[in-house]
Amino acid sequence: MSKTPEHNLEHAIERKSIRVQGVVQGVGFRPFVYRLVAEEGLAGLIGNDTDGVIIELEGPERRIKAFLARLAAETPPLARIDSVATADLTPTGETTFRIVASEILGQVGTGIPADAAICPDCLRELFDPTDRHYRYPFLNCTNCGPRFTITRRIPYDRPQTSMAMFPMCPECQAEYDDPLNRRFHAQPNACWRCGPQVWLESGVPTNRSSFVGWKSPDGVRIEPSDPIAETIERLLRGDILAIKGIGGFHLAVDAMSEEAVTRLRERKHRYGKPLAIMVRDLAAARSLCDLSAEEETLLKTPACPIVLARARQGNGVAPSVAPGIPWLGVFLPYAPLQHLLFADPRVKALVMTSANLSEEPIAIDNDEARARLGNIADAFLMHNRKILQRCDDSVAAVVDGAPQLIRRARGFVPLGIPLPLDAPPLLAVGGHLKNVFSLARGKFVYQSQHLGDLENLTGQQFFEESLCHLMHTFEIEPTAVAHDLHPGYLSTNWAKQWAGTRGLRFIAVQHHHAHIAANMAEHGLQGPVIGLSLDGTGYGTDGRIWGGEVLICHLDCFERFAHLDYTPMPGGEAAIHEPWRMAFAYLVAAGFSEGEATELVGASDQEARVVSRMIDRGINTPYTSSLGRLFDAVAAVVLNRRWVDYEAQAAIGLEGIAVDESDRIRRREYAPQLYACGRLGEANVLRLDDLWRSIVEDIRRGVPKQRIAERFHSGIAEGFIRAAANARESTGISQLALSGGCMHNRRLARYLRSGLEKEGFQVYQHRNVSPGDGGLSYGQAAVAAAILYKDISR
Numbered sequence: 001m002s003k004t005p006e007h008n009l010e011h012a013i014e015r016k017s018i019r020v021q022g023v024v025q026g027v028g029f030r031p032f033v034y035r036l037v038a039e040e041g042l043a044g045l046i047g048n049d050t051d052g053v054i055i056e057l058e059g060p061e062r063r064i065k066a067f068l069a070r071l072a073a074e075t076p077p078l079a080r081i082d083s084v085a086t087a088d089l090t091p092t093g094e095t096t097f098r099i100v101a102s103e104i105l106g107q108v109g110t111g112i113p114a115d116a117a118i119c120p121d122c123l124r125e126l127f128d129p130t131d132r133h134y135r136y137p138f139l140n141c142t143n144c145g146p147r148f149t150i151t152r153r154i155p156y157d158r159p160q161t162s163m164a165m166f167p168m169c170p171e172c173q174a175e176y177d178d179p180l181n182r183r184f185h186a187q188p189n190a191c192w193r194c195g196p197q198v199w200l201e202s203g204v205p206t207n208r209s210s211f212v213g214w215k216s217p218d219g220v221r222i223e224p225s226d227p228i229a230e231t232i233e234r235l236l237r238g239d240i241l242a243i244k245g246i247g248g249f250h251l252a253v254d255a256m257s258e259e260a261v262t263r264l265r266e267r268k269h270r271y272g273k274p275l276a277i278m279v280r281d282l283a284a285a286r287s288l289c290d291l292s293a294e295e296e297t298l299l300k301t302p303a304c305p306i307v308l309a310r311a312r313q314g315n316g317v318a319p320s321v322a323p324g325i326p327w328l329g330v331f332l333p334y335a336p337l338q339h340l341l342f343a344d345p346r347v348k349a350l351v352m353t354s355a356n357l358s359e360e361p362i363a364i365d366n367d368e369a370r371a372r373l374g375n376i377a378d379a380f381l382m383h384n385r386k387i388l389q390r391c392d393d394s395v396a397a398v399v400d401g402a403p404q405l406i407r408r409a410r411g412f413v414p415l416g417i418p419l420p421l422d423a424p425p426l427l428a429v430g431g432h433l434k435n436v437f438s439l440a441r442g443k444f445v446y447q448s449q450h451l452g453d454l455e456n457l458t459g460q461q462f463f464e465e466s467l468c469h470l471m472h473t474f475e476i477e478p479t480a481v482a483h484d485l486h487p488g489y490l491s492t493n494w495a496k497q498w499a500g501t502r503g504l505r506f507i508a509v510q511h512h513h514a515h516i517a518a519n520m521a522e523h524g525l526q527g528p529v530i531g532l533s534l535d536g537t538g539y540g541t542d543g544r545i546w547g548g549e550v551l552i553c554h555l556d557c558f559e560r561f562a563h564l565d566y567t568p569m570p571g572g573e574a575a576i577h578e579p580w581r582m583a584f585a586y587l588v589a590a591g592f593s594e595g596e597a598t599e600l601v602g603a604s605d606q607e608a609r610v611v612s613r614m615i616d617r618g619i620n621t622p623y624t625s626s627l628g629r630l631f632d633a634v635a636a637v638v639l640n641r642r643w644v645d646y647e648a649q650a651a652i653g654l655e656g657i658a659v660d661e662s663d664r665i666r667r668r669e670y671a672p673q674l675y676a677c678g679r680l681g682e683a684n685v686l687r688l689d690d691l692w693r694s695i696v697e698d699i700r701r702g703v704p705k706q707r708i709a710e711r712f713h714s715g716i717a718e719g720f721i722r723a724a725a726n727a728r729e730s731t732g733i734s735q736l737a738l739s740g741g742c743m744h745n746r747r748l749a750r751y752l753r754s755g756l757e758k759e760g761f762q763v764y765q766h767r768n769v770s771p772g773d774g775g776l777s778y779g780q781a782a783v784a785a786a787i788l789y790k791d792i793s794r
């Protein structure tokens with residue numbers, strides 16, 4: 001008899017190659033593997049290449065199995081494993097474990113890590129007087145620090161980053177070379193002796209009474225003993241400081257000083273739009289906002305996004321930080337430099353807003369900052385580590401119990417987002433405002449950082465600069481370009497031109513189809529689904545402006561089942577900034593006389609006459625089915641808000657005042673009513689007459705505006721739930737995707753999801769991709785991939 005197989009297995013030596021893909025470079029993955037290998041008593045090698053990490057392990061089968069289980073279970077905080085593929089090799093008798101050099105080989109399938117907030121270990125060292133990193137503003141390790149914003153291309157190694165110009169001192173080098181050290185291959189590793197430094201710059205105003213700029217373009221370097229201490233003093237006395245950060249400059253002022261905040265707004269030409277506030281820690285955030293457990297978790301993630309949370313009454317924050325809305329955008333310090341500012345107990349809360357003029361891209365370069373911010377900032381806290389990629393702070397909110405990204409930038413870019421099907425290399429250019437583009441290849445989409453509006457020249461330059469960088473980084477050479485159906489978008493024209501000169505195919509994708517496709521792709525769905533695309537504006541297949549849509553969607557095509565009734569939009573774009581115009585149009589369409597409508601919207605007779613004439617003659621008056629415009633219009637009437645500083649301002653105000661009401665009787669009367677169109681092949685219509693009659697009736701009866709706002713939200717939800725139920729009756733589809741900019745509205749999202757689930761729908765909400773225009777290019781990429789896939793398999 002032979003010996004038991006068990007005994008043989010115990011000692012059977014195997015060699016396996018293990019290929020790991022995902023975010024596995026520059027995130028402490030190799031030291032982690034090194035430690036596991038040592039603990040399991042294995043031998044072999046590990047190396048980075050452009051496909052990710054390759055490991056070869058030799059040892060008992062049982063040990064290799066244990067290693068693989070621990071690899072998945074104990075992944076370091078910033079790493080993300082997308083796939084692990086193993087293959088058998090012949091054992092070589094190796095007894096040690098080696099780390100082999102990075103090779104530049106093959107196609108790029110790995111992610112550059114995103115920037116991450118300082119980790120607890122580094123934070124401890126920052127304030128430890130006995131540590132050699134004490135108060136060093138640029139300390140970091142493999143678990144934290146800048147990544148994307150300092151990287152030129154992959155593989156992510158020091159020579160490919162802006163740290164290349166800082167040779168490490170012997171102590172840093174020793175940490176970097178030690179596989180068991182937290183700073184093993186931490187590419188931005190640095191200290192007081194060898195790394196970047198900060199300094200403070202000021203200038204002499206060329207005109208004493210009205211500040212118009214610096215005398216010298218280089219600024220005047222101030223030499224205080226401690227530039228950070230001096231920065232704090234200046235902030236506390238109300239100065240505006242430009243502070244160089246991770247993804248760009250911030251403009252900072254004391255958030256408790258109304259005078260300072262007002263001055264910042266005036267100099268920045270930013271009126272109305274809320275400003276983000278940075279606070280020391282979670283306790284400080286709690287003192288300004290009522291935070292849910294989910295919101296606290298979101299604040300503390302390594303991406304450190306700005307979180308929109310409900311402001312506490314009497315929190316002491318200057319009123320002009322977020323005028324007219326009940327939310328505050330708060331975030332925690334993520335760079336060591338920011339922690340040093342908050343180490344002074346007198347610093348309570350700082351407005352930290354992207355350093356730019358209105359919607360221009362954030363400034364990153366020192367000279368660029370001096371030139372562009374000279375008229376805004378009183379002084380500059382500079383440093384000499386180059387920012388290679390502009391990246392604003394990300395913005396997130398907890399919507400209906402789960403986090404949702406409103407602006408995907410620092411901390412998230414350029415992590416790949418999975419696609420449910422294989423894409424050829426392609427580019428999707430996104431929308432018009434709040435632009436984000438996407439590059440796709442294989443099963444992943446790489447979204448750019450938030451680029452802002454393309455309307456100005458710098459916006460377009462930023463677009464091209466980022467595209468060039470991401471194409472280069474991921475080595476993606478697009479074979480097709482997806483764009484919005486709107487013929488007037490700059491991104492559309494740009495896409496056609498770009499695709500034209502390269503002889504590429506271009507694919508037009510309808511705006512609201514792209515929104516739903518983004519949701520579907522995020523959840524791995526290929527359809528069919530019922531899609532509620534509730535949005536501001538998007539160009540429809542009939543040339544009208546859509547935005548309150550019930551669609552039947554596949555990834556590659558869609559049908560329109562129903563939409564909000566078309567209403568004139570007097571003055572086009574102007575109706576967005578003057579929502580009373582929309583309200584006037586809705587009221588007249590609902591059967592109110594022009595006199596009544598004029599009074600209800602608070603317009604002068606002269607104004608009403610002009611708008612009325614525009615509607616009658618169709619002058620510059622497109623038709624829209626937009627839910628966003630309906631929100632604006634209702635807000636205009638209920639809140640007497642005739643003008644807004646930015647899109648959706650009035651609607652946000654309406655959401656903000658709505659109160660929970662147990663009595664939902666009025667809900668049915670407020671709900672838009674579904675009417676069959678009657679014509680074959682045309683979508684059903686959700687009519688708004690009852691809604692407007694109910695609102696006006698409630699206003700005249702003196703019902704508090706808080707309750708009218710609530711009834712409006714629940715009525716809208718009710719109308720769309722009924723329309724969805726109707727769509728299910730005629731199609732049998734019960735999977736439902738929610739998307740579009742209106743899904744940022746928490747109350748609406750909650751009512752829709754709970755109501756639809758009660759009706760038996762399986763409801764999908766956005767999680768990693770924005771429901772607004774920030775998610776558009778991801779949806780375009782999914783649609784284009786599905787169309788191209790179909791063409792190939794045909």
Ligand SMILES: [Zn+2]
Binds near residue numbers: 123140143145
């Ligand atoms: Zn760290």
Ligand SMILES: [Zn+2]
Binds near residue numbers: 169171192
């Ligand atoms: Zn050093």
